[in-house]
Amino acid sequence: MSSRPRTRAILAAALLIVAVAAIDATLATNPGADEIREALAKLQHIPDNELPLAELEIDPGARVAWWISRDEAIEDAGRFFYLLRHGWCGYEFFRGGADRPSGGVDPFVEAERAVLARLGERSRWTPGALTDLIYEQLAFVIDCHLRLGDRPFCSHEDFWFDQRLEIREEDGAHRFTLDGESHLLLSIEGADPAKYLVPSFDAAGEKIFLLGTLSSTEPELLVLTAKRANEEVRLRRRLSAGALRGGKRHAEERIGGIPVVRMRSFADYYGRELEALVDRAQTYRGEPYVILDVRGNGGGSTEWPRRWIYSFTGSSPSLKQALTELVSRTSMAGRANLFALMASSYREQERAAILPDLESFRAQAASFDEPGAKPYWSWTSVPAIEPIPNATTLIVIQDRRVASAGEGLISYLLDQVENVVFVGENTMGALTFGQVSAHRLPHSKLLVYVPIKLNMQLDLEFREAKGFLPDYWVPSPRALNHAVAAARAGTIPTQVALPAGYFDAEFVPERLPALSRSQRRDLVIGSIFLVAGVVFAIVNRKKAGAVFLAAGSFALVIGAGYLYFGSLAGYAFGVVGCAYLTIGLAKRRRTN
Numbered sequence: 001m002s003s004r005p006r007t008r009a010i011l012a013a014a015l016l017i018v019a020v021a022a023i024d025a026t027l028a029t030n031p032g033a034d035e036i037r038e039a040l041a042k043l044q045h046i047p048d049n050e051l052p053l054a055e056l057e058i059d060p061g062a063r064v065a066w067w068i069s070r071d072e073a074i075e076d077a078g079r080f081f082y083l084l085r086h087g088w089c090g091y092e093f094f095r096g097g098a099d100r101p102s103g104g105v106d107p108f109v110e111a112e113r114a115v116l117a118r119l120g121e122r123s124r125w126t127p128g129a130l131t132d133l134i135y136e137q138l139a140f141v142i143d144c145h146l147r148l149g150d151r152p153f154c155s156h157e158d159f160w161f162d163q164r165l166e167i168r169e170e171d172g173a174h175r176f177t178l179d180g181e182s183h184l185l186l187s188i189e190g191a192d193p194a195k196y197l198v199p200s201f202d203a204a205g206e207k208i209f210l211l212g213t214l215s216s217t218e219p220e221l222l223v224l225t226a227k228r229a230n231e232e233v234r235l236r237r238r239l240s241a242g243a244l245r246g247g248k249r250h251a252e253e254r255i256g257g258i259p260v261v262r263m264r265s266f267a268d269y270y271g272r273e274l275e276a277l278v279d280r281a282q283t284y285r286g287e288p289y290v291i292l293d294v295r296g297n298g299g300g301s302t303e304w305p306r307r308w309i310y311s312f313t314g315s316s317p318s319l320k321q322a323l324t325e326l327v328s329r330t331s332m333a334g335r336a337n338l339f340a341l342m343a344s345s346y347r348e349q350e351r352a353a354i355l356p357d358l359e360s361f362r363a364q365a366a367s368f369d370e371p372g373a374k375p376y377w378s379w380t381s382v383p384a385i386e387p388i389p390n391a392t393t394l395i396v397i398q399d400r401r402v403a404s405a406g407e408g409l410i411s412y413l414l415d416q417v418e419n420v421v422f423v424g425e426n427t428m429g430a431l432t433f434g435q436v437s438a439h440r441l442p443h444s445k446l447l448v449y450v451p452i453k454l455n456m457q458l459d460l461e462f463r464e465a466k467g468f469l470p471d472y473w474v475p476s477p478r479a480l481n482h483a484v485a486a487a488r489a490g491t492i493p494t495q496v497a498l499p500a501g502y503f504d505a506e507f508v509p510e511r512l513p514a515l516s517r518s519q520r521r522d523l524v525i526g527s528i529f530l531v532a533g534v535v536f537a538i539v540n541r542k543k544a545g546a547v548f549l550a551a552g553s554f555a556l557v558i559g560a561g562y563l564y565f566g567s568l569a570g571y572a573f574g575v576v577g578c579a580y581l582t583i584g585l586a587k588r589r590r591t592n
Helices: 002-028 034-039 070-087 091-093 108-120 129-137 267-284 303-313 329-345 348-369 405-412 478-488 517-539 543-562 569-591
Strands: 144-146 151-153 158-160 168-170 172-177 181-189 197-201 209-217 222-228 231-237 250-255 260-261 289-293 321-328 393-398 420-422 433-438 447-457
Touching: 002 329, 034 321, 034 447, 070 108, 070 129, 070 433, 070 447, 091 108, 091 151, 108 129, 108 348, 108 405, 129 144, 129 151, 144 433, 158 267, 168 209, 172 321, 181 231, 181 543, 209 543, 250 267, 289 478, 303 405, 321 329, 329 433, 329 447, 329 478, 393 405, 393 478, 420 478, 517 569, 543 569
Parallel strands: 260 289, 289 393, 393 420
Antiparallel strands: 144 151, 144 447, 158 209, 168 172, 172 181, 181 222, 197 209, 222 231, 250 260, 321 447, 433 447
C-alpha cells in the first residue's frame, strides 16, 4: 500500500475510535435505551439526490465483463461510492460519526479521488483490477457483509495454534512434553505465557491449554523459554491455522450417547429441513447434554435459530444488539435486487415463497418517487435481555465459517440461555452490519453486496472480523469429537442427573472426509482436465508447435483464474499448460 492510502487508513481508524469512544462515553453515565439511541443517532447519515429506480434495478442474469474502458471504469467506481453514500449503513460509522472534527479529512472523499486518479492511468481495466484498486483505497473499512464481486471488505482473524504441543497446568505451573521430554514453560516472547495460552480439550476430553493466537496473516515464530531437566532452553514454534472440513448439512444423531443436532445453514432455501429440526428441538428438554453443531453455518434468517431456541427452552431469546436500518430508495431497491437474484436460482417452491418480499421491497423503493418522500432510519430497537432457564448442558460447536445469522444463534445464546458451552474456533465476525442488499455496477456488471442495517452490540465491543470467541478452543475438525469426550469425562458438567447407562453406548468418533467438498470438486476438475490434456496431446501430436503454444497459453490463463479464486484445480491447468508450451517450443526448434 502506498503512503497516501496508509495515511488515509490511519486517519479513518482514528475517526472510528472517536465514534466508538463517543458512544462508550454516552453509555458510561447511564446505559439505558434512550442513551443507546442517542449514541447511534450520530452514526445515521441521511443520503440525498438518489438515482432513479430504473437505474438501480439489476438484471439477475447479467454476466461480468472481461474488460471495460477507462471511462466505463470511472463510471463504475463512481457508482460504487454512490452506493456507499446512499445505501450502506456503515458509511457514517467509518467516517467517524457526528464527532468527526469539523473540516476534518473525509476518508471516503479522499479514497474516491484516489481511485478516479488511478483509473486515468490505463485505457482498459479488468473488473478484478478495478476491485483491487477500490479495495486498496478502502483498507480502513472492516465490514464482512460489504462485498465487491467476490471480495469482502474484511480479513478474518483466524485461530493459529501449535499443532503438537498440549500444555497442562500442574500446581500453578505449565508443562508440556516434547520429543519424549518434559518441559516447564517459563515465558513466551520473554513475557507471561498467559497471553498465548487458550483453554482446550485433548482427545480424551481432559482439560489442556493450546499455544495459540488470533491473526489475519501467518504469525511469526514464537520463542518459548522452558526448563528441561536442569537446563533452560529456547524453542521456536510455528503456529498454523486448522483445516476445515465439510459434513452433513442438517442431521440429528447420537454420538457417544449424546444427541447431536447439525445445523450448517439457516437459509430459507432449506426451510423444510430446518422446520423439522425446530419441531424436534422440544424433545431434547431434560436431556443431560445436547450438542448443536453449527460449523460452516454462513447464515440465512435469524428466525430459524430463534425458533429452535424457543422450541428447546420454551422461551424466545433476544439478539443482544441495538438495531436500526437505513430506508432509502437505494437500500430498498437493493433488497428487491437481492430477492430477484435469489428467485433466479431457487427452486419453484422457494421462489414462490419469496416473491411477496420481492414485490414489497420494489414498492418501498418506488414510494420514494412520491412528493416529499425522504430517506430515513428505522426506530432503533434496543432489546431487554432476560435470562432463559435451561438445565440441559447445551454444547455449541462453532468455527470461523459461522457468520451472519449463524452468529445470530451465538448472540441469542451467549449470556442469556443458561448452561451453554461454546467449543471450537472464533466465528467470522459478520456482526455489526447486516441485512444485505444487492446492486450491479453498470459496465463491469460486478455484483455489490451492501448491508443496510446497523447492529451495535450492547457491550459495544467491535467484533467485526473477529467474531464470538469460544469457551474452549479446539480446531474445527476435532471440535465435536473432543467435546463429546469432555462431556463423557465430566470435564463439561451437567446439572441433570445422568440416566442409568447414559454413556454405555460405544463412543465412535465422527469420521470426517479426507477432503472438503471444495477440495473434492477441485480434484475432480483437475483430474478431468489432466486426462483431457493427455488425450489432446495424443490426438494432436502431429500438429505444428503453434497449436501447442496456443493451447498451453490458454491452459495457463484458465489455471491462473482458478488459482486467483482459491481453487487448487488451477495447478492441474498449470501443469498441462507448461507441458504444452514445452512441446510447442520443442516442435518449433525442430522445424527451424
